[in-house]
Amino acid sequence: MTRVPRSWLYVPGHRADRVQKALVAGADAVVVDLEDAVPPDRKAAAREAVAAAVAAVAPGGPQLWVRVNDPDGPWGDADLDAVTGSGIAGIRLPRSADPGTVRAVGERTGLPMQLVIETAAGLARATELATAHPLVAGLGLGEADLSADLRLVSDAGLDWARGWIVVAARAAGLPSPVQSVWTDVADLDGLRASSERGRATGFVGRSVVHPRQLPVVHDVYTPTPAQVRRAAAVVRTADEARARGEVAVLDADGRFVDPAVVERARVVLELAAPTGGDR
Structure with missing residues (x-):
């Protein structure tokens, strides 16, 4: 990414x-x-x-x-x-x-x-x-x-x-x-x-x-480290849910995760991704 x-x-x-x-x-x-x-x-x-x-x-x-x-x-x-x-x-x-x-x-x-x-x-x-x-x-x-x-x-x-x-x-x-x-x-x-x-x-x-x-x-x-961790956890939870055939679940902290939440999390990860010119 x-x-x-x-x-x-x-x-x-x-x-x-x-x-x-x-x-x-x-x-x-x-x-x-x-x-x-x-x-x-x-x-x-x-x-x-x-x-x-x-x-x-x-x-x-x-x-x-x-x-x-x-x-x-x-x-x-x-x-x-x-x-x-x-x-x-x-x-x-x-x-x-x-x-x-x-x-x-x-x-x-x-x-x-x-x-x-x-x-x-x-x-x-x-x-x-x-x-x-x-x-x-x-x-x-x-x-x-x-x-x-x-x-x-x-x-x-x-x-x-x-x-x-x-x-x-x-x-x-x-x-x-x-x-x-x-x-x-x-x-x-x-x-x-x-x-x-x-x-x-x-x-x-x-x-x-x-x-x-x-x-x-x-x-x-640039998202903060805490925001990146939360976003990564959301995506991970969604991937695990998808593997079980589910599209909307609660994460470990009791937060609702659906496709819209996942999309917002992916935007955070894109903003935080490394780039060759990053300084």
Whole structure:
């Protein structure tokens, strides 16, 4: 069993020095950004950095993803050419709103896609987007852009969107979504509180913009030893019950164990599983 990534560290693709540092910062996944963090005149340099980043990932290192520019924008074609056949784990597709575009990108690149939903139009079509192509690997929110598009005046206005994206992902059989970034890098207490709400409401990891945020995200999204022991006991009890032809039993502590309880326990074990890049 391989751990579900808890952290996804964004790094500007045109900053080769930062890319190299990000690869050893301790994140479970690194996202080389070709989009918002890269000035227009450095887009080509950022694309060229993808191959170097792939070569620099050490055995057991983080997953390497790339956030491309909008496929329908001026840099989309060149970005997709750069990532196709590059050896990366997958791409993050920004401003996802059109299932047709998702299908076209999937066919063109052959890469797993995490769809970043940043507009009201994309949010309204989340269930269609989630099933647009077999290579859709997950959904997520780009909360800053989405807040602007929805004309929100408070973070609380995103609560329903967060719940909806969790539902849309799970209804399509996709992994639970990854939380959007916490932009106030200095506010680690706020990051912790927000991440704890995220985990409680169905998210399984978080995008970050600075390595100093990694310990907090890992702490929140890594089950405690006690939680792991309880989960392992639940799965063991269920396996023993299944061998007897039963599907719902009481465990040794008198707790009811049914398939739903077992599924939650398996999620805990996935979050706690070792990964080659674990630190």
